[in-house]
Amino acid sequence: METAVTFPLALIPPPTPLASLPCKDCQVLVREVRDLRWRAGYWESRFREAKKRELELEQKVKELEAQIRSLEQRFTGRKSETQPGQLASGTKQTDKTGKSKRRRGQQPGNRGPQRRDHAHLPMVTEDLDLPKDQRVCTCCGKPFAAMDKTDDGDILEIEVRAHRRRYRRKRYRPTCTCGVHPPVVSPPPPPKLIPKGHLGISIWVYVLVQKFVCFQPLHRVLRDLATHGLNLSSGTIIDGLRKLLPLFRPLYQALIDRHLACDRWHADDTRWPVFERTPDKANYYWTLSVYGSSQVIVFILDPSRCHDVPENYFGDARGILNVDRASNFKAMRQVKEGHILLAFCWAHVRRDFLMILVGWQTPLESWALGWLERIAELYDRNDARLVVRHDPAAFADADRVLRQQVDAIAQQRDDQLQQPDLHPACRKALTSMVNHWPGLTRFVEHPEVPMDNNASERCHRGPVVGRKNFYGSGAVWSGRLASMLFSLFQTLALWGLCPRRWLTDYLTACAQAGGQPPPNWLTFLPWRMSKEQYHAWADPTAPPANPS
Numbered sequence: 300m301e302t303a304v305t306f307p308l309a310l311i312p313p314p315t316p317l318a319s320l321p322c323k324d325c326q327v328l329v330r331e332v333r334d335l336r337w338r339a340g341y342w343e344s345r346f347r348e349a350k351k352r353e354l355e356l357e358q359k360v361k362e363l364e365a366q367i368r369s370l371e372q373r374f375t376g377r378k379s380e381t382q383p384g385q386l387a388s389g390t391k392q393t394d395k396t397g398k399s400k401r402r403r404g405q406q407p408g409n410r411g412p413q414r415r416d417h418a419h420l421p422m423v424t425e426d427l428d429l430p431k432d433q434r435v436c437t438c439c440g441k442p443f444a445a446m447d448k449t450d451d452g453d454i455l456e457i458e459v460r461a462h463r464r465r466y467r468r469k470r471y472r473p474t475c476t477c478g479v480h481p482p483v484v485s486p487p488p489p490p491k492l493i494p495k496g497h498l499g500i501s502i503w504v505y506v507l508v509q510k511f512v513c514f515q516p517l518h519r520v521l522r523d524l525a526t527h528g529l530n531l532s533s534g535t536i537i538d539g540l541r542k543l544l545p546l547f548r549p550l551y552q553a554l555i556d557r558h559l560a561c562d563r564w565h566a567d568d569t570r571w572p573v574f575e576r577t578p579d580k581a582n583y584y585w586t587l588s589v590y591g592s593s594q595v596i597v598f599i600l601d602p603s604r605c606h607d608v609p610e611n612y613f614g615d616a617r618g619i620l621n622v623d624r625a626s627n628f629k630a631m632r633q634v635k636e637g638h639i640l641l642a643f644c645w646a647h648v649r650r651d652f653l654m655i656l657v658g659w660q661t662p663l664e665s666w667a668l669g670w671l672e673r674i675a676e677l678y679d680r681n682d683a684r685l686v687v688r689h690d691p692a693a694f695a696d697a698d699r700v701l702r703q704q705v706d707a708i709a710q711q712r713d714d715q716l717q718q719p720d721l722h723p724a725c726r727k728a729l730t731s732m733v734n735h736w737p738g739l740t741r742f743v744e745h746p747e748v749p750m751d752n753n754a755s756e757r758c759h760r761g762p763v764v765g766r767k768n769f770y771g772s773g774a775v776w777s778g779r780l781a782s783m784l785f786s787l788f789q790t791l792a793l794w795g796l797c798p799r800r801w802l803t804d805y806l807t808a809c810a811q812a813g814g815q816p817p818p819n820w821l822t823f824l825p826w827r828m829s830k831e832q833y834h835a836w837a838d839p840t841a842p843p844a845n846p847s
Contacts, residue, residue, distance in 0.1 A: 361659075365655075365658030365659050365724065369657050369658040372654075417453075429443075460527065464489075466489055468485040468486050469485060470484070471483070472484070490807075490810035491814070492809060493539055493542050496539065498539065500810060501803070502529075502531075503539065503543065503806060504803050505524075506536060506540075507543075511765075511784040511785060512788050514762070518533065540777070540780060541780075543780070546816055547783045548783070549816050550787060550820060550823065551783040553824055554786050554787070555612075557594060558591075558592055558594075558595040559616050561592040561595075561618065562616075562618030562619070563618055563748065564590055564619075564620045565622070565754045566628065567588070567589055567755030567759055568604060568625070568627075569587055569759050569763060569766075570585075570587070571585050571586060571600060571771050571772070572584060572770060572771030572772070573585045573772050573774070573775055573778045574771065574773050580602045585600060586603065587599070587600055587759075587762060588600075588601065588608055588609065591758055594793070594794075596790050597786050598781075598783075600779060605630075606626075606628070606630035609627065609628060610633065613631070616638070616639065617633075618640075619639070619640045619642055619748055620640070621748065621749060622643065623643070623644050623647050624643055624644070629641065640738075641738045642738055642739075642741035642742060642748050642749075644750075644751045644753075645678070645739060645751050646752065648735075649674045651731065652670045652671055652674070652728060653667070655724050655728060656668065659722070666725060673704075677705070678750060680701045681701055683697050684697035684746065688746060705740060712729050712733065761789075762785055791825065794825040795838055796838055797837065800835065804836065
């Protein structure tokens with residue numbers, strides 16, 4: 300393409316007045332020259348505008364291609380951000396020595412996993428013996444002599460059996476004539492969880508555990524029961540679940556009160572559909588928020604996702620809240636007043652650079668990998684500090700090393716932001732880091748605060764699986780029940796308790812109370828139960844837990 304030649308204004312002679320020209324032909328020529336000069340300048344400016352627009356479109360195309368690669372990685376690529384493997388850019392992760400990182404699975408030289416102990420299971424003894432014709436010598440016919448010792452072995456089995464529980468109440472007739480007793484005296488019937496219901500406690504325990512612990516849809520649970528010969532109507536189960544809702548309300552409120560009494564929390568929210576029309580809701584998209592601590596996990600279901608939800612929940616509480624960079628947490632009244640300090644998530648910051656690495660690939664690969672290494676080193680230094688947390692001298696040394704890494708990251712960030720030719724995607728990521736820097740460095744002064752909000756995201760894993768399996772809730776009361784039971788079961792898991800054992804005893808106590816919460820419902824809370832209750836409800840497959 301030919302480049303237009305331009306001259307400095309000082310070298311261009313001023314226009315000659317037409318009246319001073321000697322003839323009309325000269326005046327015509329001058330007019331034509333002026334017109335051509337005007338046209339040349341006009342088309343030259345149009346060319347510059349087209350060239351500028353072309354550069355802008357090229358940049359836009361590159362940005363859209365980067366977004367496409369990021370979306371492809373998000374929907375069809377690897378979901379894990381920690382395991383080594385093949386990156387979306389086609390380059391294999393390597394360590395500083397240039398060697399490939401370790402493969403998945405058991406590593407050579409490492410100690411193997413411990414064999415699992417099943418001694419807590421009841422034992423059913425089965426004696427095996429040789430047939431009578433095989434207990435003699437095949438040559439002479441003399442019999443074998445039995446030995447005292449046996450060759451023993453164990454096989455794990457499970458038996459699920461549906462049955463009818465037929466109770467027979469004995470009837471007595473008074474033989475006296477006092478008249479203080481009715482004509483027929485019999486013991487009361489067994490307590491029922493739902494008055495006039497015909498389903499036992501074990502069925503309700505099975506349904507609740509399968510749906511809210513294993514996150515199975517109700518029709519699949521009923522289909523599994525049908526394979527055991529128990530054919531139940533979905534309407535019967537749904538109506539029963541609605542009647543069970545009041546049994547868990549006092550426990551749920553106690554979890555909320557215990558959670559607000561803490562001063563360190565983590566929070567996150569996700570979409571939860573509720574397929575019931577409400578006057579103030581135009582669609583079915585509700586929000587399931589999780590608020591966790593070291594002792595309690597609470598789920599809140601709300602129609603909106605605005606700042607009013609966490610603002611109304613926390614009330615007058617004070618402390619530090621681990622969150623992602625969602626704007627609803629930043630807009631909370633408690634945050635603006637300084638009563639709650641936000642600690643932002645370094646995992647989300649790391650995700651920014653991962654998306655740059657995936658989306659822009661070769662042009663920004665080394666730049667993104669450099670920042671990923673800095674963040675990884677920051678994690679390592681904070682972990683090293685937490686290991687020696689109870690040793691003041693060692694902690695002071697590790698804390699100094701950590702602060703040096705934090706200052707180095709801030710200096711590197713500011714230096715790169717001063718570069719005029721910094722890529723827009725890089726500038727966007729670094730600018731976000733600047734805007735959230737006070738919350739990102741909250742863990743430096745408060746070692747008990749984690750660097751990321753992964754705990755909340757782990758709490759959401761189960762409900763998200765349930766959302767994919769049974770598409771949220773069909774009614775508002777069903778969503779309330781789901782949030783209550785998600786809270787109860789995840790809190791029990793936090794304390795190392797078995798949900799099936801705990802739920803069986805709690806529903807039995809409710810049945811004995813006439814289908815109402817029992818008078819001693821406080822003793823079913825993990826921090827109020829006795830040692831005997833804790834050992835009776837402890838999960839034998841989980842490590843011992845003692846939340847502080």
